[in-house]
Amino acid sequence: MKAYYDQRAPEYDDWYHGTGMHASIERPGWHEEVARLTRFVGGLSPGRTLDVACGTGFLTRHLHGEVVALDHSPSMLRVAAERAPLAELRQADALALPFEDESFDRVFTAHFYGHLEPPERAKFLAEARRVAAELVVIDAALHEGVDAEQWQPRKLLDGSRHVVYKRYFSPAVLAEELGGGTTLFSGSWFVAVSARNDSALSGG
C-alpha cells in the first residue's frame, strides 16, 4: 500500500474531484457528500489533532486547532504542504507513531483504517489509543452492490497496476471494531465514528 500511494500522490485528489481516471465513474450524490464531509471535518472541535495518513491534506486543511499531519509517503506530504500549510507535517509510520503517550487530544484518520489487515489494525488502534483519548475514523460507507472486504485492482495514469485491500463499513460495524463509538457522519459514500479510550477499553 505504501508504494502505491506514494506513486498515486499527484493524481490522488482526482478521486475526490471526480476528474482524471475517476471522471467516468458514476457516483450519485458524490460531490454533495464530499462537500458535506469537508464541512463535518471543519466542524470538529478544535484541539491538538494528529491526522494519521493525511495523504494530500485534502481533509487535513479543514481541521481546526493545532494540527500535526503524518504520512509515510514523501510525495503525499509534498502535496499536503501546499494544501494544508498551517499543519505541521511528519513523515512516519502510522503503526509506530513517533509521539509520547497522550500527546494529542484526538487522532483523526480518513480512508486509512479500511486498508489495514487485521495485525496492522490492532497495531494502529493501540498506537492511536496510546497518543490520544479520542479517535475519529472516516472511511468508505458500505452500500448496495459492494462487498465489505475487497482486493481491488487499481491502475494509475502512468499505466502501472496495483492490488489494494479495502473495506467498506456501516457505522455500527466500524463503531464496534473501534471498541464502541459514536456515529458522527453517516452518508452514502462516507462514514465517521468517534471512539474514546474509556469506551474502547470497556468495549474490548
Ligand SMILES: C[S@@+](CC[C@H](N)C(=O)[O-])C[C@H]1O[C@@H](n2cnc3c(N)ncnc32)[C@H](O)[C@@H]1O
Ligand atoms: C487512501 S489515502 C488517504 C489519504 C487521506 N487521509 C484522505 O482521506 O484523503 C491512504 C494514505 O495512507 C498512507 N499510508 C499508507 N500506509 C501508511 C503507513 N504505514 N504509515 C503512514 N501512512 C501510510 C498513504 O501514503 C496514503 O497517503
